[in-house]
Amino acid sequence: xxxxxxxxxxxxxxxxxxxxxxxxxxxxxxxxxxxxxxxxxxxxxxxxxxxxxxxxxxxxxxxxxxxxxxxxxxxxxxxxxxxxxxxxxxxxxxxxxxxxxxxxxxxxxxxxxxxxxxxxxxxxxxxxxxxxxxxxxxxxxxxxxxxxxxxxxxxxxxxxxxxxxxxxxxxxxxxxxxxxxxxxxxxxxxxxxxxxxxxxxxxxxxxxxxxxxxxxxxxxxxxxxxxxxxxxxxxxxxxxxxxxxxxxxxxxxxxxxxxxxxxxxxx
Numbered sequence: 421x422x423x424x425x426x427x428x429x430x431x432x433x434x435x436x437x438x439x440x441x442x443x444x445x446x447x448x449x450x451x452x453x454x455x456x457x458x459x460x461x462x463x464x465x466x467x468x469x470x471x472x473x474x475x476x477x478x479x480x481x482x483x484x485x486x487x488x489x490x491x492x493x494x495x496x497x498x499x500x501x502x503x504x505x506x507x508x509x510x511x512x513x514x515x516x517x518x519x520x521x522x523x524x525x526x527x528x529x530x531x532x533x534x535x536x537x538x539x540x541x542x543x544x545x546x547x548x549x550x551x552x553x554x555x556x557x558x559x560x561x562x563x564x565x566x567x568x569x570x571x572x573x574x575x576x577x578x579x580x581x582x583x584x585x586x587x588x589x590x591x592x593x594x595x596x597x598x599x600x601x602x603x604x605x606x607x608x609x610x611x612x613x614x615x616x617x618x619x620x621x622x623x624x625x626x627x628x629x630x631x632x633x634x635x636x637x638x639x640x641x642x643x644x645x646x647x648x649x650x651x652x653x654x655x656x657x658x659x660x661x662x663x664x665x666x667x668x669x670x671x672x673x674x675x676x677x678x679x680x681x682x683x684x685x686x687x
Contacts, residue, residue: 421585425556425609427602434605446611449604453615456600457623464623467578467594471550471624472631474576475510479548481628482540483513484566486530488610489554489580489617490515491522496621502650504634505642505678511625514539516562529562536566547574552624554617555579556609558586558597567591580620582613596620641680645673654679662686 431445475481483493494513501508516535517526529535540551553567558581568591571577578594589595598616603609629635634642645651651673659669661683672682 421558421583421587423557423559423583424599424601425582425603425613426607429602429604429606431604446604449601449612450615453598453600453612453619456598457616457619460596460598460620463594463596464620467596468624468627468631470576470594471578471628474548474550475628475632477548479546479550479576480509480543481511481625482543482545482549482551483511483554483621484516484536484539484551484563485513485554486516486521486560486562487525488614489556489560489563492614492617492621493552493554494522496618496625500625500629502644502646503640504629504632505644506629506632506634512543516560530560531562533561533565536562537569540566540570545570545573545575550576551578552621553577553579553588553592554581554621555586555588556582556613556617558583558588560588564588564591580617582609582616636680639679641683642678645677654682658682658686 434442471481483497485493494515497511497513500506500511515521517529520526521529551567551570553563555563564587567577567579567588571591571593577592578596579588579592580596581588582598582600584597584599589597598620600612600616603611639657643650645654655666655670655673657679658673659666672686676682676685
């Protein structure tokens with residue numbers, strides 16, 4: 421297996437370049453990411469179809485990763501409750517080394533092949549649940565071990581990585597390999613690889629939530645009204661749907677607690 425993620429950058433003598441040159445070159449490389457992700461749409465769709473069936477049957481979605489990959493999983497999972505009004509337990513991100521690793525790297529945590537499955541077992545996972553292993557290199561022991569054990573125990577498994585033919589892909593039922601090429605700073609997979617991972621996670625969570633009925637039209641009708649901005653957004657949605665004033669819509673929203681319920685009450 422060739423690690424494209426470790427291949428030398430296409431650019432050199434970065435320290436001699438102007439800030440504008442660096443920014444332009446980074447942007448040039450970033451433009452390649454969406455195209456690489458686009459090639460995966462049929463494979464992502466296949467995974468989402470299987471994931472939808474599991475979640476409709478009562479299953480949950482888990483993400484595991486180390487370092488940047490783990491943080492991206494936590495980021496995507498943490499946005500599902502406020503955006504779509506789902507329980508925090510429905511989508512969960514787990515990072516090697518535990519929550520302390522979100523802010524500060526925990527040395528060698530990613531090298532523990534057995535720990536991810538132990539972490540997953542603490543959530544009482546079952547065959548109805550699904551797991552996405554996230555690792556740019558596709559060689560992270562923590563993620564490989566977790567995906568392998570999960571698949572053996574009947575969970576639906578997928579992975580997001582940025583090298584072709586990796587050990588992680590071999591262990592996953594649905595390997596999603598976004599080949600974005602060498603990083604601008606050699607080996608810095610928080611850059612293009614991380615961007616590709618975030619894009620795919622956005623696609624997975626957004627699409628499955630739409631399929632689970634958490635979006636109406638193009639609106640977040642179940643979003644948590646956790647601040648003034650979201651209350652105003654929600655009131656505008658209710659006003660538009662019912663053809664009433666913002667003030668009356670706001671009153672309905674405060675009374676019923678969600679856009680969906682407020683709209684239903686006014687019909």
